[in-house]
Amino acid sequence: MKLLPAILIAAATLFAAPVQVTVDWNKVTAQNKTTTTYQIVVNPPLRRGSAIHDRVYQEVQKLGADYVRYVPWLPYPKLGVAELEPPANGKTSWDFSLIDPMTIDFLEATKGHPVILNFSTIPQWMFKTDKPVPYPADPDQPVWNYTQGRELRDPSGKEVADYYSRLLSWYTKGGFEDELGKYHKSGHKYKIDYWEFLNEVDFEHNMSPEFYTRLYDTVVGSMKKVSTDTKFVALGLAIPGNNPSHFEYFLNPHNHKPGIPLDMISYHFYAIPKPDENMEIQQHTFFTQADGFITTVRYIETIRKRLSPSTRTTVNETGSISAEDLAQGEPGFVFKPIANAYWNLSGATYAYVYASLAAMGIDIVGQSQLVGYPTQFPSVSMVDWNTGAPNARFRVLELLKNEFGPGDKLVATSAGGALFGNPYLHAQGFVTRDGKKKILLVSKRDRDQEIQIPGASGAAMRAVDQTTQGGPARTEQLSGETVRVPGYAVAVVTLS
Numbered sequence: 001m002k003l004l005p006a007i008l009i010a011a012a013t014l015f016a017a018p019v020q021v022t023v024d025w026n027k028v029t030a031q032n033k034t035t036t037t038y039q040i041v042v043n044p045p046l047r048r049g050s051a052i053h054d055r056v057y058q059e060v061q062k063l064g065a066d067y068v069r070y071v072p073w074l075p076y077p078k079l080g081v082a083e084l085e086p087p088a089n090g091k092t093s094w095d096f097s098l099i100d101p102m103t104i105d106f107l108e109a110t111k112g113h114p115v116i117l118n119f120s121t122i123p124q125w126m127f128k129t130d131k132p133v134p135y136p137a138d139p140d141q142p143v144w145n146y147t148q149g150r151e152l153r154d155p156s157g158k159e160v161a162d163y164y165s166r167l168l169s170w171y172t173k174g175g176f177e178d179e180l181g182k183y184h185k186s187g188h189k190y191k192i193d194y195w196e197f198l199n200e201v202d203f204e205h206n207m208s209p210e211f212y213t214r215l216y217d218t219v220v221g222s223m224k225k226v227s228t229d230t231k232f233v234a235l236g237l238a239i240p241g242n243n244p245s246h247f248e249y250f251l252n253p254h255n256h257k258p259g260i261p262l263d264m265i266s267y268h269f270y271a272i273p274k275p276d277e278n279m280e281i282q283q284h285t286f287f288t289q290a291d292g293f294i295t296t297v298r299y300i301e302t303i304r305k306r307l308s309p310s311t312r313t314t315v316n317e318t319g320s321i322s323a324e325d326l327a328q329g330e331p332g333f334v335f336k337p338i339a340n341a342y343w344n345l346s347g348a349t350y351a352y353v354y355a356s357l358a359a360m361g362i363d364i365v366g367q368s369q370l371v372g373y374p375t376q377f378p379s380v381s382m383v384d385w386n387t388g389a390p391n392a393r394f395r396v397l398e399l400l401k402n403e404f405g406p407g408d409k410l411v412a413t414s415a416g417g418a419l420f421g422n423p424y425l426h427a428q429g430f431v432t433r434d435g436k437k438k439i440l441l442v443s444k445r446d447r448d449q450e451i452q453i454p455g456a457s458g459a460a461m462r463a464v465d466q467t468t469q470g471g472p473a474r475t476e477q478l479s480g481e482t483v484r485v486p487g488y489a490v491a492v493v494t495l496s
Contacts, residue, residue: 018450018482019422023429024412025437032408032430034358036400038367039069039316040106042079043376044140045385048101055388056371060109063394065401067364069116069316070106071199072099074146075376077121078139082167086125092178096170096186098139103171107190116233116316117192119167120199121147122160127205128153142375144329147204150211157218165222168195172227195223196233196266196316202246203238209249216250217257224261231263233314240267241296244303251307262308264363267300268317269293270380271349275323279339279446283488286320286349287444294356301360314364318353319393320346322379335374341446342379344466344488347396351442351490354400355428359410367397384470391470396490399464399473403492404440407433415451425449437495446487455495456481463491 040060045052060068072080078098085093107115124133127149136143152160162179169176172192175185197216201207207215212235220232235250237243249255251262271286297315304311322342327333354365372381382394390398413429416422426442443449443465453459457480462473465486476483478493485491 027412052388075142077135114193116194118196161222200238316366317368343392465489
């Protein structure tokens, strides 16, 4: 206890002075394997003819990210389910007329880059329910109760496997033969690098680890016959920290049929504040929840390395969701405008998670999602849903993608001293593939911070902050070793 006064004095002095960032460029702590990317969730603003369609896909092409995840999802059955009714009276209901234009726009905009497709919604009629589940006639009308039932009407899973095999064949083999022997021609011959099987199975149909694993084996075994080069992503868990049994069971090769690949697993993280939290409080919530998720990843990595070390990992939904968005389906819901600072806070949270997961060797960290809008999780959007222009979340991803990537080296870095570290700033040094020395800075608070970086005089700094908002990262030539960064800034200082 005699040390306590000295510790308190040291802490007070530490947090009052400029934050000292120290980098040991010769001490490599990790090899960077991490790709930064994002997901595109299908919704009406991405349809041809919408006010933002062209601008959004221009930004997709310009960014040129690898492993973009494309997800036709449950709120829009007509935009994401290709066979909405079971075969009857000598006919099937296969229909790609609404699905194809959106999917082709995505595949064309990402051509030359590996992608991950996830048609995440199984046709509802393949599950046992008390009565048929209706869906809107209007393809643009969202519905939140389409995924009902927990038991397949075909317990073998073959019906689901045939559905997904035909989807893959439609996009890779030029067409398929349906259940009644009729050939449907698409003419598509795309390369699908990865296919993710289902999404958030801990929520959607509430699948047990055993049920999901059996179904995965049946579906993937069938799809592999269609496209031998396609690899597969599994699980897509919404709350990975609540579901360790999914990882323990799925990643155990003894629980799979011979020859079934365990190429990659996926799971998600969103910072979510309570309804009564204002922006002042949310800055604490976001980074505290991010720290909790980072701890969860360490545990998951221990399981993965023990059971299936060759399986890769994508954290393919990373972001934040406002408390208001969780009530968007409630009667009388009224959308409230989102503060500009929120986009920077969310972007800084993503940058912090990226740096932390890169240090652990996670393969892919994807921001969620390209387009959200009122009634469809507006707080997760990376663009302005009225104009299609990027917001600060998009610009942070753009900055990280352009500055860092697989092949870089992470080096020993401290911010604020070895005893405590500074809880308001995250710093990470990188030696890039071309030998440049760069420092990533992430401000965790909505206030200016002074940072001292030895040797930084004359260095270039690029930053996304509340002065740039949705504009491109600003560039600044540093005149000294002390730099001031605004609240929620994500900055990269290049020393050489």
